[in-house]
Amino acid sequence: MKIPRISSSLALVAIVSATAHAQHAQVSAVAVDPTQSNMVWVCNRDNDSVSRIDVSTGNVIEIPVGVKPRSLAFSHDGALVFVANQRGNIPTGANIVLGFPANPEPGTVSVIDVAGLAVQSTITDVGVEAYGVAVAPSGLWFAVSGFRSGTIKFYDVATQTLQATHQFERNLNFLSSGTIADHDSNRDGVADLGDPRGFTIDQSSTRMYVTHNKSSYISVLDVSLATGLPTGAVLVTKINVDEYPFDTFFNTTKVTTVESQGKPRFLEDIAVSPDGTRALVPHLLHNVNHDVGHDFGGAIAGDFANRVYPALTVIDLANGSYGNPGDNSNRLHHQLSDDPDPALYTPYGNPGTTSFGDKIILGGVGAPVLGAGQTIVVSGLQPGDTAILYLGTAEASLPFLGGILLLQPRRALNITTGHATLGIPDFALYHDLTAHAQVLVNVGGLDAEFVLSNGLHLHLDQAGPGLNKMGHRAGHPSKVLYNAAGDNVVMLNRGSEDLFLYSVNGSDMTLRSVFPPRLDHVERTALDTTTAMGDMPLGMAMVADLTTVNDDSLLYIVNEATHSLTSLRVDWTGGTIHEERGQINTLTGPDNFSVSERIGQELFEDASRAQTAGNFNNSCASCHFEGGADANVWQRGAGPRSTMPVYGGTLGTGLILWKGVRLNLGETGPMFGGENGGTGILTDAEQQGLVDYHETIPFPLNPNLEAGMVLSAQAAMGRDLFFGTNDCGLNCNPTLRHAGCAACHAEVELNPALHPGPRFYTLDFVDPMLTGGENLQAFDPDCFSLRENIVAINIRNVNTIAVTAATDPIPDRNLDGYIDYETYGIMNEDTDDDFKRDDNNSYLCDCTVGVPNCDSDGHRIFRRPGNLFVIPTKAGVFATAPYFHDHAAYSLRSLVHPDSQTVDVNFGFDAIYGSAAWGGQPPYPGLNKIFNEEHDIFGHEDITGISDVQINLQSGSLNQKLIDMEAILSFIQSL
Numbered sequence: 001m002k003i004p005r006i007s008s009s010l011a012l013v014a015i016v017s018a019t020a021h022a023q024h025a026q027v028s029a030v031a032v033d034p035t036q037s038n039m040v041w042v043c044n045r046d047n048d049s050v051s052r053i054d055v056s057t058g059n060v061i062e063i064p065v066g067v068k069p070r071s072l073a074f075s076h077d078g079a080l081v082f083v084a085n086q087r088g089n090i091p092t093g094a095n096i097v098l099g100f101p102a103n104p105e106p107g108t109v110s111v112i113d114v115a116g117l118a119v120q121s122t123i124t125d126v127g128v129e130a131y132g133v134a135v136a137p138s139g140l141w142f143a144v145s146g147f148r149s150g151t152i153k154f155y156d157v158a159t160q161t162l163q164a165t166h167q168f169e170r171n172l173n174f175l176s177s178g179t180i181a182d183h184d185s186n187r188d189g190v191a192d193l194g195d196p197r198g199f200t201i202d203q204s205s206t207r208m209y210v211t212h213n214k215s216s217y218i219s220v221l222d223v224s225l226a227t228g229l230p231t232g233a234v235l236v237t238k239i240n241v242d243e244y245p246f247d248t249f250f251n252t253t254k255v256t257t258v259e260s261q262g263k264p265r266f267l268e269d270i271a272v273s274p275d276g277t278r279a280l281v282p283h284l285l286h287n288v289n290h291d292v293g294h295d296f297g298g299a300i301a302g303d304f305a306n307r308v309y310p311a312l313t314v315i316d317l318a319n320g321s322y323g324n325p326g327d328n329s330n331r332l333h334h335q336l337s338d339d340p341d342p343a344l345y346t347p348y349g350n351p352g353t354t355s356f357g358d359k360i361i362l363g364g365v366g367a368p369v370l371g372a373g374q375t376i377v378v379s380g381l382q383p384g385d386t387a388i389l390y391l392g393t394a395e396a397s398l399p400f401l402g403g404i405l406l407l408q409p410r411r412a413l414n415i416t417t418g419h420a421t422l423g424i425p426d427f428a429l430y431h432d433l434t435a436h437a438q439v440l441v442n443v444g445g446l447d448a449e450f451v452l453s454n455g456l457h458l459h460l461d462q463a464g465p466g467l468n469k470m471g472h473r474a475g476h477p478s479k480v481l482y483n484a485a486g487d488n489v490v491m492l493n494r495g496s497e498d499l500f501l502y503s504v505n506g507s508d509m510t511l512r513s514v515f516p517p518r519l520d521h522v523e524r525t526a527l528d529t530t531t532a533m534g535d536m537p538l539g540m541a542m543v544a545d546l547t548t549v550n551d552d553s554l555l556y557i558v559n560e561a562t563h564s565l566t567s568l569r570v571d572w573t574g575g576t577i578h579e580e581r582g583q584i585n586t587l588t589g590p591d592n593f594s595v596s597e598r599i600g601q602e603l604f605e606d607a608s609r610a611q612t613a614g615n616f617n618n619s620c621a622s623c624h625f626e627g628g629a630d631a632n633v634w635q636r637g638a639g640p641r642s643t644m645p646v647y648g649g650t651l652g653t654g655l656i657l658w659k660g661v662r663l664n665l666g667e668t669g670p671m672f673g674g675e676n677g678g679t680g681i682l683t684d685a686e687q688q689g690l691v692d693y694h695e696t697i698p699f700p701l702n703p704n705l706e707a708g709m710v711l712s713a714q715a716a717m718g719r720d721l722f723f724g725t726n727d728c729g730l731n732c733n734p735t736l737r738h739a740g741c742a743a744c745h746a747e748v749e750l751n752p753a754l755h756p757g758p759r760f761y762t763l764d765f766v767d768p769m770l771t772g773g774e775n776l777q778a779f780d781p782d783c784f785s786l787r788e789n790i791v792a793i794n795i796r797n798v799n800t801i802a803v804t805a806a807t808d809p810i811p812d813r814n815l816d817g818y819i820d821y822e823t824y825g826i827m828n829e830d831t832d833d834d835f836k837r838d839d840n841n842s843y844l845c846d847c848t849v850g851v852p853n854c855d856s857d858g859h860r861i862f863r864r865p866g867n868l869f870v871i872p873t874k875a876g877v878f879a880t881a882p883y884f885h886d887h888a889a890y891s892l893r894s895l896v897h898p899d900s901q902t903v904d905v906n907f908g909f910d911a912i913y914g915s916a917a918w919g920g921q922p923p924y925p926g927l928n929k930i931f932n933e934e935h936d937i938f939g940h941e942d943i944t945g946i947s948d949v950q951i952n953l954q955s956g957s958l959n960q961k962l963i964d965m966e967a968i969l970s971f972i973q974s975l
Contacts, residue, residue, distance in 0.1 A: 024272045025201040026481075027071045027132035027145075029539025030558050033114070035078035037543050042558040042565055042586055043069040043083065045538065046593055046696075050083055050110075051586040052117065053565050055556070058581075061117055062588040065110040067091060070131045071539070074114075075157050076139035081112040084133040084144055088124070090709075092698035095648070095875060096975055097747055097758045100709045106701040109133060109144055111160055123160055127151040128703040131197050138205040140228040145196040145210065148879070149703040152196060152210065152221065154230035166221060166233040168212075170194035171704070172881070172913075173893045173973050179917035180891075185217075185240070187250065187924065188263070189882035189890035190631045192217045192238055198269040202276055208233070209279055209317075211267040214631045216242035218270065218281065218315060241267075241281065241313050241322045243331075246289035248633050248640065248887070249925050252825045254291035258299045260309040260333035262287035263632065266625050269479045274486040277318045278328065278507060282477030282491055284622060285309040288632045289827070300336065301614035302677030307634070308618040310334055310474040312491055314507045330507040334470035340615070341432060342471065343367040343461035346517045347576040348395075349406045351569070352451035354380070354443050358548045362439050362453040363574015365419070366510075367464025371426030374458060377419045378439050379550045379573040386442045387415040391422075393435055395455070400440075406455035407436040415439065424460060433460045434519070454578060459519055464510070471511030472518050474500060475607030475616040481542050483553060488512075488572050490555065492540050495607030496616045497524070497533050499555075501570065501577060512575030515568065523609060526602045532579035533566055534559025535602045545569070554580060561602045563587045593696065596685070600665075600693025603686055611669075611686075614677025620668070627697035629880045633887040639830035639866065640802055640886040647876050649695035650771035651757075654764025654873065658885045659833050659864040660795050663785070664771045666691040670838045682841050688773050699760075699876040704974040711974055718971030721953065721964055723747070732967075739937060739968060740952045744796060744871050761874035761975060764794045777843035786837075786845070788863045794870055799933045801830045801867040802886045816932040817943025822888070823926035830866040830886075878973045889935075890924050896937040896969050898927035937965040 033039035038056040045068055052061045066085025073082050088105035107130035109123040127146015135142040135157060144153045150170025154163045169175060169183045170191050185192050195213040202208070205228075208221040220236040244263050246253050255261075262285030271280045290307045300306045314330035315322050322329040345364035352360040361379040368374040378387055392407040399405075413420055424430060435458040443449040465471030475496025482489055482504070489509065491500045498516055502509040516524075516533055524531055540557045551573045557566040564583035571578070593601070606612055607619040623630045623643045633642040646653045646665065656662035666687035673680020682690075706712050711719060716728035722745075724738025745761040759765060769779045776783065784790050799814050802822055807829050811819045836859050837844045845862075847854035853861045869885050883889040893913055894901035900913040901924045910916060915923030931940040932947045938961050939947030955961040 023137065023203045023274050024276075025073070025134040025137055026271055027134050027198045027200070027269070028479075028541050029071050030541035030556050031072050031074055031081070032541050032543045032556065033078055034074055034076060037554075040541070040556045040565060041072055041074075041081060042556075043072055043539070044563060044586055045069060045560050047563065047587060047591065049587075050081070050112070051588075053584055053586065055565070055567055055581070055584070058584050060584065060586060060588055062586070063112060063117060063119065065112075065119060066108045066122070069110070071133050073133050073135045073142060075135060079114055080157070081114060082133050082135070082142055083110040083112065084126070084130040085110060086129045086131060086147070087698070087701060088130070090701060092696065095699045095760075096702065096705075096709070097760055097875060104709045106709065107146060107149075121160065123155070125162075126153055129701050132199050134199065134201055136201045136205040137203045138228055140205070141230055143199065143201065143208065145199055146703070147195055147197055147213070148701055150191075150194050150196060152199070152208070152233060154223070154233070156229055164230045164232045168193040168196060168219070171973070172891045173969060175912060179912050180914070181917040181919070181921075184890075186242060187890075188631060189887065190214050193219050193235075197267070200270050200272045200279070202272055207236075209270050209272060211270050211281060213267060214265055215267070216240055216264040218267070218279070220320060237320050239315055239320060239322055241315065243323050244285070244287075248288055248635070248827060249824045250922055251289075252827045253289060254294070254635070254827055255287060255289040256291045256294045258296060258306050258336055260311070260335050261285060262307075262309060264311070264313070265630050265632070266476075266478075271480045271482055271489075272317065273482055274484065277316070279315040279317050280480045280482070280489060281313045281315065282480050283311055283313065284476060285311050286623075286630060286632050288634055290635065292635050292637055293828070300677075302617060303675045304622075305336060305614060305617045305677050308622045310470060310477045310493070312470065312477055312480065312509075314509075316507070328507045330468060330509075332468060332470045332509060334473045338466075338469060339461070339463065340472075341459060341461070341519065342466070343369045343464040344459050344471075344511070344519065345513065345575065346457040346459060346519045347454045347513070347574075347578060348457060348517070349404070349455040351380075351454045351578055352403060352441070354441075354451050355449060356443075358382070359550050359552065359569065359571070360439065360441050360451045360453040361550060361552070361571045361574050361576055361578070362437060362456045363571060363576040364456065364458070365575070368424070368458040368460050369464055370424055370430055370460050370462055374422040374424055374460075375419055376422065376437060376456070377574045378415055378441070378453065379418075379552070379571050380548065381418050381441065382444075382549055384444045386445055388440045389413045389415050389420055390438050390440065391435060393433070395436055400452065401450040403450070403452035405452065406438050426462060430460050431462065434458065435460060454576070457517075457519055467510055468508055469511070471500065472514055473616045474498075475613070476619065476622055479540055481540065483542070483570075483572055484544060485572070488575075490540070490542070490570065492537055492557065494537060495605065495619045495622065497535060497537055497606065497608050499568075499577060501575060503575065513577055515577035526606070526609070527562055527598060529562050529564055529583045529585070532568065532583070533557070534562035534564040534583050536561035536605045537566070542570070558586065559583070561598055561605065563591060594692065596689045596692040597696055599686055599689030600691065601696075603682075603690055604693055610679055611681060612672045612676060612678045617677050628700070631881065633882075633885075635828050637828065638833035639828055640826075642882070642885055642887050644872055645876065645880050646694060647697055647699045648760055648873065649697065650691070650766060651768075652699065652760045652873050652875060653694070654762055655766055655791070655794055655870050658869050659835065660764070660786070660791055660870045661835050663766055663776065664691050665694040666774070667839050667842050669841055684774065684841070687841055691771070691773055700879045702876070702878060702974055704878060704970075712970060714967050715970040715974045718967035718969065721968050722971055737954055738952050739949050739964075740934065741968070744934065745874050762871045764871045764873070766794075774842055776845075781843075783837075783845035783860055783862075786862050795864070795868040796871055797867045798935065799867075799929050800869065800884045800886065800888065802826050802888070803829045803866070807831075813929075814933060814946075815944065816940065816946050818928045818931045818940065820929040822929070832866050833864045835862055835864065836860065874972060874975050877975055888925050888927060889930070892973050893969055894924070894927060895930075895935050896972070897965050898930050898936055899938060901925070901927045937968050938962075
């Protein structure tokens with residue numbers, strides 16, 4: 001409840017003594033001290049620390065914690081802060097090849113003593129890659145999500161002891177219960193409930209709602225309690241928010257419409273309405289069936305304008321549903337055909353402050369639609385105050401009664417009720433006109449005090465943003481918060497680095513404001529700390545400001561790339577957002593990242609820059625989120641192409657893209673300029689920044705390793721068979737049998753002539769002289785490094801090409817007696833994919849016109865046959881399903897044992913992992929094409945006796961084949 005206008009000292013007493021806890025508990029990287037609202041705590045993800053920031057003074061205290069802190073939460077008495085450290089004590093450069101530190105912990109929770117401003121204890125075994133932490137509204141327990149381990153763990157706040165664990169079925173290769181159909185219900189190769197990330201604990205402290213990153217499902221858990229503490233959790237239901245009717249295998253219709261639609265991806269956050277009836281989830285939509293060969297007639301600025309869309313989904317919690325007839329679910333879309341400048345109120349300048357500390361804020365209700373009446377609202381007025389509204393058509397900066405008049409007045413109106421309705425008619429002259437308004441308040445009716453409000457743009461048009469429309473295109477929506485009344489929502493956009501404010505009525509929403517404004521948008525300079533918003537916003541927290549009579553809140557946002565805190569004021573009455581104070585640096589010591597790495601990170605994440613995206617389309621992170629893959633296969637002119645992860649820098653990634661087109665991440669400018677709709681023009685510093693940032697992206701920590709980050713006994717046996725060694729310690733492989741895997745997936749190179757060192761299970765190696773920057777012209781002016789005969793070691797034919805009989809008349813390409821054609825309708829068949837260097841900021845590989853493979857412009861053509869593809873690293877492969885360039889293999893199990901994904905009745909359907917699990921539904925795509933190839937551990941020698949693996953492995957009996965296959969699978973999924 002807001003306090004009446006009283007003295008500032010009494011107001012301060014009121015705010016300190018009246019702190020209340022949120023109705024629901026939501027994961028966040030920002031938290032406000034419940035006993036001191038001016039103390040804001042944030043995670044410094046890349047600097048392995050948290051900071052306490054006194055927003056009233058700007059004083060910062062930085063506290064070291066674990067590696068990659070992702071979220072934090074207060075105990076209700078404000079005495080403790082719990083911090084979820086994603087990588088525990090494991091540095092980002094540590095991995096299974098380079099090794100781990102002693103006593104590795106792949107996820108921890110730091111417990112900070114607030115009074116002492118230091119870590120008092122560290123909780124271990126909290127889950128692999130701990131991501132979310134939140135204290136239940138009861139204040140008695142807290143929960144931690146293990147992103148990679150697929151766990152939710154419950155702890156006693158008082159003792160910090162483990163009370164219960166809920167394990168989601170995260171691993172489609174080794175199911176602990178049920179069948180593949182139970183745990184991959186939508187047949188996308190992603191565990192429905194793997195990768196738990198953000199969550200909210202409802203006000204009863206007995207129910208949780210959990211997001212699952214690349215999965216389109218929200219899980220609902222009921223938490224059982226005894227004396228207020230959890231004794232366990234059970235899955236009540238899983239709610240699928242996917243309404244996309246198309247699929248690259250099961251509905252191969254090519255999408256030729258320009259429309260917001262797609263598979264939901266990167267669901268990080270979930271906010272529950274104060275009444276508990278609805279939940280909001282911000283995310284992206286990936287329109288994977290977009291027809292790249294269709295002529296859209298200029299309707300899109302780059303293919304990704306119609307491939308990646310922002311969305312805000314409303315889930316009906318009362319019915320536990322989304323998209324069911326008659327339920328209260330909804331989704332906000334942005335269509336490319338939407339008016340880019342709808343009628344909207346946009347504040348500018350700063351609100352005035354009275355001597356009582358109240359804010360005089362000018363806003364609006366609805367939208368300033370011509371002919372419909374335009375309602376202006378003044379927030380902060382009290383009985384006895386008088387106000388004059390000034391209107392004009394031009395901005396100004398005029399000293400006026402101790403303040404600054406922000407417009408040239410053409411009209412003045414007295415306001416006595418806190419609002420005024422204008423009557424601007426719908427004349428063509430007024431279409432897309434921006435008028436200006438400001439209020440002068442006489443405080444208490446006394447001539448002694450006059451206060452000017454902020455200015456307000458009235459962008460006049462025939463229609464506003466519209467009911468249940470996003471209003472503007474958001475770049476990667478990632479976080480969302482309800483206000484305490486539940487009638488407004490703030491959405492934070494990670495890619496476009498801005499906020500959208502919506503009014504809420506049940507499941508209906510209408511855009512009220514955007515901050516920074518989109519009206520006359522001016523692009524921010526990268527890494528600029530003088531603006532209100534910073535770069536790469538990763539979290540936010542909100543607290544009501546009880547020191548004013550306004551219905552307002554203070555909103556705090558942590559910006560990772562600028563390592564800064566943004567402080568804003570949101571006025572719910574007028575629907576406005578204002579800068580409260582400038583960005584505050586959250587670090588007291590040096591940044592762990594170099595300036596170059598920050599430049600590259602910002603480019604990778606930012607969807608608001610003309611270089612990287614047209615109209616806020618998308619960024620690199622829209623598909624390669626946190627360096628990973630998106631579980632999609634995209635249709636391209638030369639065939640299907642899945643999104644490849646970029647873990648481990650260039651050494652871990654190898655050549656960029658499936659055909660080995662680019663030497664390093666710095667050469668991706670043309671992709672920004674083509675598919676993304678940006679200019680694609682990068683400076684030398686920006687290009688080098690992308691190269692340097694790539695080196696900071698770690699491999700994911702593997703939940704399939706045992707305590708101490710070591711292989712299980714079964715995986716150790718698989719390693720021996722993988723490499724032909726006998727190192728497991730149990731004499732697993734005395735005859736040194738091997739599956740031949742190391743021929744393409746080496747762990748290390750020992751040859752002194754071939755740049756010895758780690759290889760991360762791939763031969764896709766690029767000379768470091770070329771990967772570290774723009775050195776191709778100096779080091780290799782004839783571009784041998786990209787020529788097909790030289791790069792042949794990096795790109796191989798393992799019979800995964802996706803073609804039909806119309807293109808390839810040979811049905812059995814590897815002569816093993818089985819038909820190799822796909823069992824589904826291919827949208828775009830694999831064809832030769834020759835290329836030329838296309839980055840004008842890089843060396844274009846000049847050649848002499850007339851010589852072979854030289855075009856008429858004097859640039860070399862590099863040949864790439866349709867059946868050759870690079871060899872992706874297998875480090876972190878557990879996290880990047882499905883597999884191959886066309887995603888034909890839905891799991892690692894089907895990759896090494898294609899029987900489990902065959903549609904051939906001669907092999908009997910695998911009842912747990914294969915087609916039989918689906919009953920009458922269409923099965924997964926068949927994998928006959930990789931029978932007897934390099935990945936088929938089991939082999940299919942019944943017709944021709946040819947098996948690339950069994951020639952070397954020599955398993956012998958059927959039982960031994962199964963043992964070998966399970967062991968190698970266990971090893972691969974542990975990398």
